[in-house]
Amino acid sequence: MKRDSPDGVWSIRRWAVLSGVLASLLIGAAIVAGSMALVNLTDSRSRLLDVTGPQVLQSTALSTAMLNQETGVRGYILAGRAEFLEPYRDGLKAQDTAVAELRRLGAIPGTTIGDDLDQVLQAASTWRRTVIEPVLAGAPATGAQVEASKPLFDGVRGALNGLQSRLEAERLDARNDLSSAADVLRVMLVVIAVLLCAALALVFFLLHRKLISPIRQLAGEVRDVATADIHREVRGSGPKEMRELASDVESLRSRILAEVTHLERAQETIAVRTRELERSNSDLEQFAYVASHDLQEPLRKVASFCQLLQKRYQGKLDERGDQYIGFAVDGAKRMQALINDLLAFSRVGRRPGESVLLESESLLDAALGNLEDAITESGARITRGELPVVRGEKSLLTAVLQNLVGNAVKFRGEDPPEIDVAAELDGTDWRFSVTDNGIGISDEYAERIFVIFQRLHGRGDYPGTGIGLALSRKIVEHHGGRIWLDTTVTAGTRFCFTLPADQSPSEGNGQA
Structure with missing residues (x-):
């Protein structure tokens, strides 16, 4: 059967696809934005914990190594004892380790921090070349060398302070970036929640508007037809499938209505014929009762006279005459039994006891x-x-x-x-x-x-x-x-x- 469906009416599948696409877009946008915020937070956290933080620690270690070198050299110059050079040698090793870590963490030449580190190393090299290397080469240690060492090491200390100040600034920037990334992530989580709620609300709205509401309307109309008014026309709304289903239900209702109308007419005909049959049966039973009752008296006389003939003339007639009288008596008795049975049959239900x-x-x-x-x-x-x-x-x-x-x-x-x-x-x-x-x-x-x-x-x-x-x-x-x-x-x-x-x-x- 061809269903009537207005042009341009969307099917449930199209509405479902539209709802799915819109919900997917909203959820996808939320996921992308959330992922970007999470990546930003991870990068900021990694920068703070894996780069700037360790750089500050290594700059502190470098400063400590430089101070140990200066202390060892000063003690050696003043006392002239070789054991005072141990702090100097340990400081050199610690310096190399700290510099290697700083290079690994990004303080390479050409970068701001790398340039600051190079200034520290250049100042330290000047200090060692001017003060330490002559002493270690065997030159006599004098108070003038101690006095000359102080301004040179102050240059080293100044370069270290500049490096540490820049690294502290970098760490502060990393902390601020981490805090900002965390704030952005929190905002994005709120936005994601709002978008998810909006997507769910949109899907629910579309489902309710285009599917649930038409289904309820159709169910109500079908229920009314089934329980109250079969003459009510069923009209569908909503998606194409709902309209087609309503059209099918309407066709079924029309066929049922036609069948019901036909059955009602047939029942009316049956009722009329049943009444006629009941009246006919009643007339037949009445006839059987009356006929049987009215036959009783003449039959009783026939039977009585036949029995009298049999009693008086039996043996006086020839054999055939006795046989005829016997037939008459037997027929009368059987007729009486038949009439009695007919009376009993016709009385059943006529006069309930x-x-x-x-x-x-x-x-x-x-x-x-x-x-x-x-x-x-x-x-x-x-x-x-x-x-x-x-x-x-x-x-x-x-x-x-x-x-x-x-x-x-x-x-x-x-x-x-x-x-x-x-x-x-x-x-x-x-x-x-x-x-x-x-x-x-x-x-x-x-x-x-x-x-x-x-x-x-x-x-x-x-x-x-x-x-x-x-x-x-x-x-x-x-x-x-x-x-x-x-x-x-x-x-x-x-x-x-x-x-x-x-x-x-x-x-x-x-x-x-």
């Missing part, structure tokens, strides 16, 4: 009492389980048990009938069963046997009107249950029927 709690044991006893002659004649043995208390009409439920047990006695095989009546709780119903060892019923007749006037055997083989099982089904259904042939039984026959289990506290349940 009192529904009371009944002992199934008593119902079975009454049914067996009505069948006493047939049971005695057939030699049937009847067993029963523990039967419950049920609610219903006594005469009708007795008729059900009487029909089922009577059929078990009637449709027997060569062996005497063995009949078992049992009941068990099945959910909210009592499931009764009547099982026998008779001739059985084929599965293909499982439904046909419950149709009125349907017989599987001729009247000559087994007497009856063909109404018993149909009457039993009508009675059971009238009590809210169902009846069926258990087709899983292969030997004999088992009929089952259900009755609602009475849950009232006053129930005297006959089965635990």
